[in-house]
Amino acid sequence: MFTGIVEEMGTVVSLEEREDMTLWDGTLGKGTELTVKADVALQGAYLGCSICVSGVCLTATALADDTFKVGLAPETLSKTYFKSLKPGELVNLERASVIGGRNSGHNVQGHVDGTGEIIEKRTDKDSLWIKVRTSPEIIRYIVPKGFVAIDGTSLTVVDVNREENWFTFMLIEYTQKKIIVPGKPVGSLVNIEADVLGKYSENAVAAFLPRLEALEAKIASLEQKLASKN
Incomplete structure (x- = not known):
C-alpha cells in the first residue's frame, strides 16, 4: 500500500526485453526489465520489496548502490505507458507505506486502471x-x-x-x-x-440490486393481488 506522496523523481536507466529470465521451474523465459536510478527509494530497500514507480506497484528484483531493477508483466505493460519509457526519462517513486504511519495522501494500491x-x-x-x-x-x-x-x-x-x-x-x-x-x-x-x-461501493451495490429488484417485484405482485380482490 502507498500514500500517493511522491518521495523522489528517479531516472530510467534502461527498459529491455530479456530472453534469460529464470522462471519458477528453472527454465528460461522472455520478460521485460526496467532499471531505475534512485536515492530515497533505495533507503531500506530489500529484494522483493515493493516500490511504486509512477503509480505502479513493482517488486524489486535487483539492487545496486544507486539503481534497482523490476520486472514488468504483460498486464502492467498493457495498462500503463511503460512500454514507451526511454533512458533518461523521469519517474515518480514512493516506498511502501509503514503500517500505522501517517498518510498525507490516500490509500493507493499501485494497481493502475x-x-x-x-x-x-x-x-x-x-x-x-x-x-x-x-x-x-x-x-x-x-x-x-x-x-x-x-x-x-x-x-x-x-x-x-x-x-x-x-x-x-x-x-x-x-x-x-x-x-x-x-x-x-x-x-x-x-x-x-x-x-x-x-470500486468496492459499486461491487456492494451490484450484489444488493438483484435482491432489491426481487423484493420490488414481490411487492408489486402482492399489490396487484390486493387490488384484484377489491
Missing part, C-alpha cells in the same frame, strides 16, 4: 490546472473532490465531465517541483488509479 491523455494545461496564479481525458471505464469511478492517483501522485479531482470523459485537477507550486506531471506536454499519457473505495 489504465492511462489518460493530458489534453489541456494552464496556470491559475501559482497553481497548474490540468485536464485529462480517459476511458468511460475509468471515468465512472472519478468524482468531483474525490481522490485519484496520477502517475502515483495523490490528487484531488476538481471537475468531471462524463459525456466527454475528462476530469481536471490542480497542482500547487510546491507539488509542481516534486513530481513528473508538470513536465509532461499536452498529448502525453499518465497512469491513472481511481480510488478503490468507488
Whole structure:
C-alpha cells in the first residue's frame, strides 16, 4: 500500500526485453526489465520489496548502490505507458507505506486502471490546472473532490465531465517541483488509479440490486393481488 506522496523523481536507466529470465521451474523465459536510478527509494530497500514507480506497484528484483531493477508483466505493460519509457526519462517513486504511519495522501494500491491523455494545461496564479481525458471505464469511478492517483501522485479531482470523459485537477507550486506531471506536454499519457473505495461501493451495490429488484417485484405482485380482490 502507498500514500500517493511522491518521495523522489528517479531516472530510467534502461527498459529491455530479456530472453534469460529464470522462471519458477528453472527454465528460461522472455520478460521485460526496467532499471531505475534512485536515492530515497533505495533507503531500506530489500529484494522483493515493493516500490511504486509512477503509480505502479513493482517488486524489486535487483539492487545496486544507486539503481534497482523490476520486472514488468504483460498486464502492467498493457495498462500503463511503460512500454514507451526511454533512458533518461523521469519517474515518480514512493516506498511502501509503514503500517500505522501517517498518510498525507490516500490509500493507493499501485494497481493502475489504465492511462489518460493530458489534453489541456494552464496556470491559475501559482497553481497548474490540468485536464485529462480517459476511458468511460475509468471515468465512472472519478468524482468531483474525490481522490485519484496520477502517475502515483495523490490528487484531488476538481471537475468531471462524463459525456466527454475528462476530469481536471490542480497542482500547487510546491507539488509542481516534486513530481513528473508538470513536465509532461499536452498529448502525453499518465497512469491513472481511481480510488478503490468507488470500486468496492459499486461491487456492494451490484450484489444488493438483484435482491432489491426481487423484493420490488414481490411487492408489486402482492399489490396487484390486493387490488384484484377489491
